[in-house]
Structures are given as C-alpha cells and as structure tokens.
Amino acid sequence: MTPTLRSWVQAIVLSLLATQYRKVEIVTSNSPAPAAPYSQAIQVGQTVYVTGTIGTSPSTGLMVPGGTVEQARRALMNSLAILQAAGMTFSDVFQKPYPARSSVEVSRIPYDARIMIEMIAVGNGRGISY
Template sequence: MTPTLRSWVQAIVLSLLATQYRKVEIVTSNSPAPAAPYSQAIQVGQTVYVTGTIGTSPSTGLMVPGGTVEQARRALMNSLAILQAAGMTFSDVTKVTIFITNLNDLPAVNNVYKTFFQKPYPARSSVEVSRIPYDARIMIEMIAVGNGRGISY
C-alpha cells in the first residue's frame, strides 16, 4: 500500500470510528423532562446510558400517588419510554442500579421489577440512600446495549 493510500484509509477509518462513538442525546416527551442540567439518556454507539428516573408523571411532572411500589412502577415506565426513543426495550438492558431510601421495600420492588424484565435479568446493584431528589423513595438508572436497531449515524 502506498503512503498516500495508507493515509487515505486511516482517515476513513478514524472518521467512521469518530461517527460511531459520538455522543447523541436521547429525548422523549413520554418521560419527564430533566429538571436540572442532565439528559434523559445519552447514546454512544449501540450503548444507551439512561439517567436515574423517579416516579414522576410525564404529563404533570408530579410524583405519582402511593409509595415505593407505585414510584418504582412509574420510574420503570419512564425508563422504558426513554429506551424506546432510542429504539430499544428492556431486553436490551444489561445493567440496572436502584437507589432506594429503605431497603426493606426492595422485596416489593422486586415483584414490580419482574413484571418489566425477563430472564436473563440484567446485572443489578441496589443501594440504600438517605435522600433522592424531590423526596422520591426510589430512583432507577440503567445501561442498555442494542443490536443495531438504535440511532443510525
């Protein structure tokens, strides 16, 4: 390969890599809009990083009535809306982190969680925290890896 051709091929490869790995914001009106300087999700290549979602209604911006279980269900629905905006579903989720204000509520949350996910379940961490924004009882964040259905560049 001549030096000129090698430089040309390298430039194309670098351009393709830069395009594939650029950061793309995922936005949907089917999940509450961010209330601070963050994105609902960011996609890099086929990986989507979904922000921590809480149990607020997309239409009112208010916390859903009820307790941790109802908030968990709404947070998962909000996360699903974000995933769908990226062309993904819960079957694409590889990692979930649950922040919860009372770990004693986790068994009830697991019952809701199992209605959204199927085996093999994503890897997951659950952490008790002292406080979550808007005095939510639970916040759920996730990472999903698609199989080519997401954003095309």
C-alpha cells in the first residue's frame, strides 16, 4: 500500500470511529431537568448512560407525595422517559446479559429523596443514528 493510500484509509477509519463513538446528549421534557450541571443521559453508539433519577415530577419539579414506593415508581417513569428519548426501553436495561451494577453511598440525595436510580442501556441497532 502506498503512503498516500495508507493515509487515506487511516483517515476514513478514524472518521468512522469518531462518528460511531461520538457522545450525544439525551434531553427530554418528559423527565425533570437535572438539579445540577449534568445531562439526563449520554449516548455513545448504542449505549445510553442514564443519570441517577429521583422521584420528582417533570411538570412541577417537586418530589412526589408518599414514601419510597411512590418515589421509586416516579424515578422509574423518569428513567423510562429518558430511555424513550434515546429510542430505547426497559428491555434494553433489564434483559440478559445484565449491565454492570454500581452502588454509591451518599449522606444525602438531592431533595431528600429516598431513592435514586441510574441505568445503563445497550440497544440492538435502534436509537439515534449518526
């Protein structure tokens, strides 16, 4: 392969990799806006990293009334809205092979929430295309 052809092939491969692994911010008004400077989710290829969501209402930004069960239900609905904005569903999170798990101990969750749920979803060729 000539040096010119090699350079051309390398440029194409690097361009394809950069496109495939580009970070895309996922934003939806169907889930509350973040309480700090972070994204609701980031998609890289067919993987979506959903930030920790809590039981706040998208329309009011306030914690839903009730206890842990109600907050967990709302947090899951918020997470689902983010996944759907990326063209994914819970099946992209909760089917085998299951994603890696993370667990963090904190002294306090924003808004004194009782629960925070984060997710990693891996799609099967659906979602945002580049």
